[in-house]
Amino acid sequence: MIPYGRQQITDEDVAAVVATLRSDFLTQGPQVPAFEAAVAHAVGAAHAVAVNSATSALHIACLALGLGPGDWLWTSPITFVASANCARYCGAAVDFVDIDPQTRNLSVQALQAKLEEAERLGRLPKVLVAVHLCGDPCDMQALHALAQRYGFAVVEDASHAIGAQYRGQPVGNGRWSDITVFSFHPVKIITSAEGGMALTQRADLAERMQLLRSHGITRDAAAMTQSPDGPWAYEQIDLGFNYRMTELQAALGLSQLNRLHHYVQVRQQLAARYDKALAGLPLTLPWRDARDQSALHLYVVRVQPGAPMDRAALFERLRARGIGVNVHYIPVHTQPYYRRLGFAPGDFPQAERYYAEALSLPLFAGLTDEQQATVVAALHEALAA
Structure with a gap:
């Protein structure tokens, strides 16, 4: 995996x-x-x-x-x-x-x-x-x-x-x-x-x-x-x-x-490769402010409405292919503890819309070119028209 x-x-x-x-x-x-x-x-x-x-x-x-x-x-x-x-x-x-x-x-x-x-x-x-x-x-x-x-x-x-x-x-x-x-x-x-x-x-x-x-x-x-x-x-x-x-x-x-800046640079390179390789798929790729530098802890895409499969189906398909995608995060206000405090689904619609579409792709300093190519190929296979 x-x-x-x-x-x-x-x-x-x-x-x-x-x-x-x-x-x-x-x-x-x-x-x-x-x-x-x-x-x-x-x-x-x-x-x-x-x-x-x-x-x-x-x-x-x-x-x-x-x-x-x-x-x-x-x-x-x-x-x-x-x-x-x-x-x-x-x-x-x-x-x-x-x-x-x-x-x-x-x-x-x-x-x-x-x-x-x-x-x-x-x-x-x-x-x-x-x-x-x-x-x-x-x-x-x-x-x-x-x-x-x-x-x-x-x-x-x-x-x-x-x-x-x-x-x-x-x-x-x-x-x-x-x-x-x-x-x-x-x-x-x-x-x-x-x-x-x-x-x-x-x-x-x-x-x-x-x-x-x-x-x-x-x-x-x-x-x-x-x-x-x-x-x-x-x-x-x-x-x-x-x-x-x-x-x-x-x-x-x-x-x-001692390797902090190296790790951030590697993540920047991996994210740039994802940006290029996934362009054209029915995914909303992460926006980054050109005035800032992201540490790129996560690379989260959003599965667009009308895509060949929704986020849940894509999650299951990629996991079945040995790709450990994840979801970050379930909106806190929808957790049972916070619902008991009076929050309810619908309270924060942009957060809930994001959650319904979000998928975190593998991103870490040790991710190899071959592993990243496997992720990209699986996404194209699942989502290309």
Whole structure:
């Protein structure tokens, strides 16, 4: 089976992990801060906080921004459920903003209209989670302008987008947002097996997230409520979590980071080949803003109405041929949990239309020419008139 995505592990990666296994530290050692510093430097952020998953990063980002009961978080319905669940972990309410059918990211126009209505109703969001779907950056300048006008914080869910650029600047630099979150899951651009990271320009947010990722415990005497009994002393000053990244994960991530730009370039080449090879088929190919650089985590086509077979039939046919296509994503508001909160099919029509047509084709740095040719040939066989 040709997967839709997979990690690429080199001898250098293995050596980095083995060296860490043989070191004095498997957790809370030098590799995590080294990985944090390297990622922060790569994107131009002042602070980075590594954790065990992007979901954990979203959670502590929301807590650091003060999200809690009585507050609202808004996000896109076309995303993995974590982009919305992070609000529920904080006791906050969730709402969604429909997508732009061209960009597939949340629509700035729909957001502005929703904000105007929410202002009249006294239900403005405290946090907006802007999802860079497939590695394509949202229009962050426009979102920042609305955040300034209406007073909400912006978290970039850049789980798909490390290595992307928005208007010539790396995603994650924090110019247009409060916090950016990366994912290092094995199907992402680079991997630490599991892992995530939150980046920010604000020292106060970084300090808060560092505290929350490790049980709310501090060993800093200046932060304690009373004089420490001795050098062994620590205090739990808040209710935190065990969201720490291990040294092994950080060593792998640090090694992979050396190839970040190479991996993005390879994905760009593979996507360009798909663009050319699939032109003329009844597929809507992914649009990319020429002013930006997508990280191209996913290559999602849309099966056009009237095609020889619909998305479901095409999915089954390609899977039967050993091609591991997938669908990203089922609209979050249609999930049973969110339907119990009052959402229903029809609430966000552009998201639902996208979902009915979307198909993710194999795209990863190790995809061979032969494998990609197999995917293209199968699509032509199924869809050519």
